[in-house]
Amino acid sequence: MRELLVRAKDGKYAVAAANVFTGRTVEACFAAASEMQAPVIIACTPYVQMEELAMAVRLYEKKYPEVTAALHLDHGKEYEDVQRALRCGFTSVMLDKSTLPYEENVKAVREAVRAAHAVGVTVEAELGHVGKGAEYEETRDSGLTRKEEAAGFVKETGVDCLAVAVGTSHGVYRGKPLLNFELLSELSREVSVPLVLHGGSNTGEEKLKKAITLGIQKINLSTDLSTEYLIGVRKFEEENDPLFDNDGKLIYTGNRTVYANQALAAGAEAYKHILKTYMKTFGSEGKALE
Numbered sequence: 001m002r003e004l005l006v007r008a009k010d011g012k013y014a015v016a017a018a019n020v021f022t023g024r025t026v027e028a029c030f031a032a033a034s035e036m037q038a039p040v041i042i043a044c045t046p047y048v049q050m051e052e053l054a055m056a057v058r059l060y061e062k063k064y065p066e067v068t069a070a071l072h073l074d075h076g077k078e079y080e081d082v083q084r085a086l087r088c089g090f091t092s093v094m095l096d097k098s099t100l101p102y103e104e105n106v107k108a109v110r111e112a113v114r115a116a117h118a119v120g121v122t123v124e125a126e127l128g129h130v131g132k133g134a135e136y137e138e139t140r141d142s143g144l145t146r147k148e149e150a151a152g153f154v155k156e157t158g159v160d161c162l163a164v165a166v167g168t169s170h171g172v173y174r175g176k177p178l179l180n181f182e183l184l185s186e187l188s189r190e191v192s193v194p195l196v197l198h199g200g201s202n203t204g205e206e207k208l209k210k211a212i213t214l215g216i217q218k219i220n221l222s223t224d225l226s227t228e229y230l231i232g233v234r235k236f237e238e239e240n241d242p243l244f245d246n247d248g249k250l251i252y253t254g255n256r257t258v259y260a261n262q263a264l265a266a267g268a269e270a271y272k273h274i275l276k277t278y279m280k281t282f283g284s285e286g287k288a289l290e
């Protein structure tokens, strides 16, 4: 992943990090990257089926040899999550100790860096804390990254990229997203490694574009992708094989397995579509490695 992000920094664009949750969404990432000739970071948290998804990545790497993809552990909570990811062949890991005091964050991340770098794996950590959208109005400013800590954190831990808190949030925002662009500019001046923006979903195209011009090279996407996936599944079901009649009674048809399969494919198609839109916004179209 480090290589993808260093290239993005030179080229002044960002790479989409897409959270996956089924084999079909893994294939959607590869298909989107192939169609857009864009690099992609396939991300999964320790709470989904990491081992199975890593195997799916290996399968689709063979089907889409033209794609440049990294497999990234998103929000590893404990050192054990990092170990699990290394064992599954992830090429990048995040250890998120952003809720701990500075010194403890440094200590934990340094240990993960030692283990990951020994096998050539990239490490991401978070300084400051990107909170939840539902608490956005109350917590927006309290977790912002402190610019005087950033350069020291990178130096002390040896991380390859740094997730910063500059006003985005995870999930759906309560209130309007308000990014602190001044802080972001200062951080990108202070820190030499690529910067990561968590909470890309429903932040808005213009704000994301501006964040890229100010030094963001990886943008995490989760909520918007899974929402589009679910809408795609529901639409297919409503248009092709409604489960219930107007009275709410289950309708019996003989071929629901076929429909179920097609409905999930429709969800994956919707996921791919919005991911491609983001790749275009991020300027990563046509930037796949030769």
Ligand SMILES: [Zn+2]
Residues within 6 Å of the ligand: 075, 130, 170, 198, 199, 220
């Ligand atoms: Zn995140």
